Amino acid sequence: MRLVLEVWRQDDPRDQGRYEIHEVDDATPEMSIVELLDRLNDQLVEEGREPVAFESDCREGICGSCGVTVDGIPHGPQPNTASCHQRLAGYQDGRRIRLEPLRSAAFPVIRDLIVDRSALDQIITAGGHVAIPAGGAPGADSLLVSHEQAERALDMAACIGCGACVAACPNGAAHLFVGSKLAHLSLLPTGKQERGKRARAMLAEMEQDFGPCSLYGECARVCPAKIPLTAIAVVDKEALRSFLRQGDD
Numbered sequence: 082m083r084l085v086l087e088v089w090r091q092d093d094p095r096d097q098g099r100y101e102i103h104e105v106d107d108a109t110p111e112m113s114i115v116e117l118l119d120r121l122n123d124q125l126v127e128e129g130r131e132p133v134a135f136e137s138d139c140r141e142g143i144c145g146s147c148g149v150t151v152d153g154i155p156h157g158p159q160p161n162t163a164s165c166h167q168r169l170a171g172y173q174d175g176r177r178i179r180l181e182p183l184r185s186a187a188f189p190v191i192r193d194l195i196v197d198r199s200a201l202d203q204i205i206t207a208g209g210h211v212a213i214p215a216g217g218a219p220g221a222d223s224l225l226v227s228h229e230q231a232e233r234a235l236d237m238a239a240c241i242g243c244g245a246c247v248a249a250c251p252n253g254a255a256h257l258f259v260g261s262k263l264a265h266l267s268l269l270p271t272g273k274q275e276r277g278k279r280a281r282a283m284l285a286e287m288e289q290d291f292g293p294c295s296l297y298g299e300c301a302r303v304c305p306a307k308i309p310l311t312a313i314a315v316v317d318k319e320a321l322r323s324f325l326r327q328g329d330d
């Protein structure tokens with residue numbers, strides 16, 4: 082299958098960037114978007130040209146590094162699927178595909194398809210962790226967590242930090258990401274202990290770089306971890322709770 086790729090090239094954060102047109106003649110339906118970029122780079126290297134810079138690591142939808150924008154959609158056209166799992170089976174021979182970085186004011190382009198997502202890391206550094214000395218592992222029956230509660234925490238802990246939710250949001254909001262972290266930690270006994278302090282710190286950091294949430298819902302449509310929109314309600318709930326109980330935690 083022959084595919085025509087319109088690929089974003091940008092030498093560094095100050096470069097204005099431009100699209101380059103390339104053709105890949107031997108793409109197969111089983112290939113992922115990331116493997117298509119591998120194939121393109123093989124060609125470019127054979128021609129003595131600079132390969133396209135992009136990120137990938139696990140190639141199993143786990144690490145969150147591979148996100149690119151495919152025809153305007155973060156990660157690609159298949160909903161809730163990371164770029165490394167977006168297959169080419171739906172494309173016809175001769176199809177043109179536009180590949181560009183995740184687009185958001187909070188994610189400056191470093192080079193070609195690689196963006197700087199450290200604004201998300203800063204939110205985690207501000208409070209997305211357990212900072213108190215938690216001690217050794219307690220006995221299994223001394224700290225009871227219901228199965229339902231553990232499942233809900235695990236569902237929220239599935240966020241892989243890819244940043245696609247931010248890129249999909251017309252406001253550049255990070256509420257799905259932040260809500261998933263707040264929910265996951267506040268549902269479990271150890272995380273509960275710094276709940277208010279955590280919410281204040283993470284939300285203050287979030288407001289530095291990201292926009293407000295208007296509940297468009299685009300974030301949940303692209304999220305490869307299927308974090309539900311209810312995570313956004315957790316942001317408001319934790320913000321209100323931390324405001325009303327300033328001195329408690």
Ligand code: SF4
Nearest residue numbers: 240241243244246304
């Ligand atoms: S909430 Fe989903 S889309 Fe957003 S960073 Fe986490 S995994 Fe990626």
Ligand code: FES
Nearest residue numbers: 140144145147165
């Ligand atoms: S390479 Fe790890 S999620 Fe795609």
